[in-house]
Structure formats: structure tokens, C-alpha cells
Amino acid sequence: MTKDTTDTTKATPAGTHSQAFVELEPNTALVIVDVQADFCSGGALAVPDADAVIPVVNELIAGYGLVFFTQDWHPQGHVSFASRHPGKVPFGRVSLPCGEQILWPDHCVAATPGAEFHSQLRVPPDAPIVRKGSNPDQDSYSAFFEHDRKTPVGLDALLREAGVREIVLAGLATDFCVLNTALDARRLGYDVTVVEAGCRGIDTHGSLAAAWAQMSRAGVRRV
Numbered sequence: 001m002t003k004d005t006t007d008t009t010k011a012t013p014a015g016t017h018s019q020a021f022v023e024l025e026p027n028t029a030l031v032i033v034d035v036q037a038d039f040c041s042g043g044a045l046a047v048p049d050a051d052a053v054i055p056v057v058n059e060l061i062a063g064y065g066l067v068f069f070t071q072d073w074h075p076q077g078h079v080s081f082a083s084r085h086p087g088k089v090p091f092g093r094v095s096l097p098c099g100e101q102i103l104w105p106d107h108c109v110a111a112t113p114g115a116e117f118h119s120q121l122r123v124p125p126d127a128p129i130v131r132k133g134s135n136p137d138q139d140s141y142s143a144f145f146e147h148d149r150k151t152p153v154g155l156d157a158l159l160r161e162a163g164v165r166e167i168v169l170a171g172l173a174t175d176f177c178v179l180n181t182a183l184d185a186r187r188l189g190y191d192v193t194v195v196e197a198g199c200r201g202i203d204t205h206g207s208l209a210a211a212w213a214q215m216s217r218a219g220v221r222r223v
């Protein structure tokens with residue numbers, strides 16, 4: 001049988017995609033990480049220049065058919081809060097049974113205003129949301145696994161159900177939750193792209209440069 005080379009009905013017309021990052025492949029999903037009030041300006045753990053991601057992220061959201069959101073979602077007195085460790089201050093470090101922990105100001109306490117999405121973030125109705133960091137005694141930066149790197153948090157199951165093989169990531173903070181979500185996604189075999197203009201980092205103890213280096217070694221694409 002001869003291949004019909006004249007049938008162009010399935011071809012994508014040139015110039016259809018006006019934005020660089022728009023990807024309408026059915027097996028690609030956009031994952032927006034922790035664009036929450038506490039990480040934005042005026043929040044308890046405000047990431048420098050975080051609000052600048054809002055227009056970028058909103059444009060990305062408008063361009064994707066499949067969009068997943070994550071939220072940092074801690075109980076009161078969470079182990080990552082400096083306030084739980086007498087004599088310790090935010091951005092200091094403490095040694096825990098599960099490893100070294102950077103301490104943070106109290107942030108993203110479940111069901112408080114600080115844990116809500118930024119008010120200008122365009123979250124489609126019924127968008128799937130993955131919440132993480134709910135274990136009072138362990139911190140978890142990844143939307144795939146808990147600190148033990150085994151217990152699922154939920155994103156993998158949702159992506160699999162949707163047939164997703166490739167994810168595009170943006171959000172806060174580059175060097176913590178975006179980083180760890182990207183690394184776990186690579187471990188699970190996803191193709192991963194991080195949109196730098198849609199991310200901002202905390203950059204404590206040199207964490208931002210280290211994060212990009214780690215992501216690069218893991219085969220994460222940076223655009």
C-alpha cells in the first residue's frame with residue numbers, strides 16, 4: 001500500500017502556536033507549583049519577586065488543556081517551622097531524624113489565607129490540586145513523594161490517569177518545590193521542562209544555582 005503524501009488534513013498549520021511555550025500535545029501537562037499567598041509579596045515566606053510569575057503562569061495556563069496545581073499545605077506547628085524549634089530562627093538549619101532541614105517562618109498553614117492561591121492566579125474550576133507537606137514531622141517539597149521518596153503524594157497517579165508522559169513546570173520556589181518535583185518526575189521517567197520566567201527562587205545557602213545544576217544533571221529542560 002502506498003502512503004498518501006497528499007493528505008495534509010492532520011498537519012498543524014504553520015504559525016498556529018503564537019506563544020513559545022504553548023503545547024497542545026495530549027500527553028503533555030502543565031504543573032503549577034505553590035503559587036500561594038504566603039510565597040508571594042506580603043506573605044509569610046515571600047519569595048523575592050514572586051508576583052512577577054503571575055502573568056507568565058496565567059498565560060501558560062490559558063495555553064494548556066491539562067493543568068495541575070500544587071499547594072504547600074502544612075499543619076500548625078509543622079516540623080519545618082523555626083517556631084517549633086526553641087532557639088532556632090528562620091533560614092537556619094536543624095538536624096532531624098529524617099535528615100537536615102532548613103527552617104522556615106510559619107507558612108501555608110492548611111486552610112488559612114496564606115495557603116490560598118495568589119488571588120490573581122487563574123485556577124480553572126475543577127482543576128486538580130495536589131497538596132503536600134501535611135505530615136507534621138516531615139517536610140516534603142515534591143508533589144510526587146513524601147520525604148522518604150517512596151510514599152506517593154498524588155501527582156503521579158493523576159498524571160498516569162490522564163496519560164501524561166511529559167510535564168511543563170512553573171511556580172514557586174525554583175530551588176525547593178519546583179526542584180524536587182522536577183527531579184522526582186525525571187526519576188519516574190517523565191520528560192520535564194521548567195519555564196524559568198514562570199519561576200522564582202528563595203536562594204538561601206546558594207540553593208538557586210545548586211538547583212539549576214541538579215536539574216540540568218537530571219536531564220530537566222530549561223526554557
Ligand code: VGL
Pocket residue numbers: 034072104141172173174175176177178
Ligand atoms: C517551599 C520552602 C518551604 C516551596 C515550601 O514551595 O518551594 N519552600 N516550603
Ligand code: ZN
Pocket residue numbers: 072074080104107108133
Ligand atoms: Zn513549606
